[in-house]
Amino acid sequence: MSTIAAPNHPLAVRMAAIAFVAQNAGVGFMFGSFGLLLEPVEAKLGIARDTSSLGMALVMLGMALCAPLVGTLSARFSLRTLMMAGAAMSAAGYALLAVAGSVGTYLAAYGLLIGPGLALVATVSPATLVTRWFDQGRGRALGLVHMPLLVAAMPLACAAVLAAAGLAATYMMLAGGMALLLLPLLAVVDRPPAMADAVAQDAGAAGLSEKALLRQPSFWALTLAAAAISTGGTLLVTHLAPMVGGWGFDVAEGATLLSVMALAGIAGSLLFGWVADRLGGAIALAINCVNQGLLWAVLLLKPTFPIMLVVIALIGVHAAAITAVFGLALSQRFGAASFGRAFGLSSLLTLPFLVAGVPVGAWFYVNTGSYAGAVVTQIGFYAVGAIAAIATARTRGAG
Template sequence: MNGMTGAVAASTAAGGHDGRARMMVFRAFLAQNVAVGSAFGGFGISVLPLQELHGASRGATTLALALAVLMMGLVSPLVATLIGRIGLRWTMTIGTLMSGIGYALLAIAPSMPVVLLLYALPIGVGLAMFGPFPSSVLASNWFRHNPGPALGVANMPLFVALLPMVGIFILRDHGLSAFYLILAALHVLLLPVMLGVADGPQDGGEQPGHPHAGEASAMLPNRTVLRSPAFWVMCLGAGYLNAVGITGVSHLVAFVAERGVAADEAAGLLSIMGGAAVIGSLAIGFLCGRLGAPLALALIAGGLAISWASLLSTISFPIMALASLMLGAGGAGVFPAINMLSGRLFGQQSLPRVVGLFGLVTLPLTFFLPPLAGVLRDAVGGYTPVALIIIGGCALVVIIFVAMARATASRSANGVAE
């Protein structure tokens, strides 16, 4: 009788634990969406009104988002330390508050230099503290036995699709200041959700479906990771893909508008891109499991190249919509694929350190490519050279990750033979 009671209690506890784990993934999903949706989806439709309001060049205007990405990468190692000291709950709560204050101040920013400062400091630092990196850590902590599906859900950028659809009407009817205040309000609404965050199960052995979760290898030191050629290959290829994704969000509306596409249709393409990102995050996780992360990243690079070639060669809305679909799905899949590849190469225990170093090392690509695209466009008077450079770089990345996949398969085969 007591044994049966104990079994029922254990089953109930496991079910409750699973429910709490899913709730933490949902909190990670909301945090990532408010952070990325506001910064990327919101910026994509506000770049032209922002440029017009302050009389700035395209290059200077797109520098705002690049500065946010720069600060996010620079402070990520410090955020990892902060998480260790005060935990995910307070780190993510403080980051949400900082970012929300930044958007509220953007509503009254008097000049472009102030706009750039706000994107760099409160918004950029806030992104690092409650955006994709800590959200992914939260999801992984609660599903250490198999983090792939949890990472896919946590990184689905639903708000990147929704914000352009809603924001285009807010900008048209109420102006840029009202739009920024609504973004600030989203952060305020997120604060109670962040206060419910828990870093992970109290007992590492409580991981659902993984009786040996507490038995983990030690985290690799920075020196070991940085000395690995595979790490630098991953940074070169995936860092470029990340930069291409940021460039697409920053310039897509302006790019298609330059080709004669109406403003509503241009915003619609950005919404399609964001909607596809919701699916892409999960789909790439599935492809990583079936094909391996290197081949999945090679497919992403090939899809991005084809998409930009299509956007450059036609103004047919159905074809441009399909290209935007591929851009969104591919761009959203890069970060989950990098998480899975990092875990495969260096071990799940070292995942936070590797991803943090990845963000820091790839800063030159993610920071310089989007504003340089705007500068090049201003210099030549069109986006054609920008698109050609993106296409050529993506083709090179395909070769890089196919070679990595073959090398990984060869090492695995040798290991089996031995």
């Protein structure tokens, strides 16, 4: 039986606003600029696409490897300090990219500064901050914070600066934006007073350790469901354009589908946050997996472009909701005090699926001449994720 959540502290809305700015700046600056800047980077450094694109892989690796550490540090140190350190590291990384004259410097900036910096300022910490401050409407708050607004806006801003002032100025704009983020981060308050008092008086109030989480079957089940959703999103973003190109769609139609998927995600984050608040995070995860499995099945029919617009928009709605529904599921099962560790650890555990998903999709295409095998495999993954989430939904911890 669910219990009535306590009213949120008056500062909760302010903390959510700061988390929104931090998450959008960190993720939006990186993922909204990277692809646009590949060609000028290649021209400057004299490198090919396989080398220039390694920056993205190193960022993803740095984020995933550092996420468990950030989760642990969030229980011991101030979130304000961690988030400010992440913003400073990201700003330094972009500034280094502005003056980079070698491949080594280019890759080091992404792998050693921006990737770990994003783990501190944009992935684990904002979700942890919101989870601590919101008892009522936690799913909606997580959904709002993770609306991907800047990911959609940054390509336009970067294109304008790139055309007017060049590559170095574009990177310096990103560095300046991350430096400005330090100002709102000064206002971060780690916990509501009641939670801070509980942690001070009782060491057990700090939540479960990583070892304790790894001994929980429900933690593995929720992580598996989240991995299914994350892998599907990564796989489709990477292979959607070439897949529909093989069906006869032109480049503009493929690009339109990708844009529609991204824009639909803005609504999806809020919608599934509301669903998760009403039904519970684990049930929302299961619904997400089931719906996506059905939507992916439509892809096997190679539908016409108008139908694909609808299907891809619906997939975008579901894919972008992962942080809201998964975050709420974790907090409901293990409590707000354990959230940072649980979220960070699960980020690391999903990395192998994310890394394997894209090349597995390519393997199916190379060996069969079709993406049908990859689509069927992903549908099966969604089915496994749905079963795991439903099994976990039978029990809910205090959040």
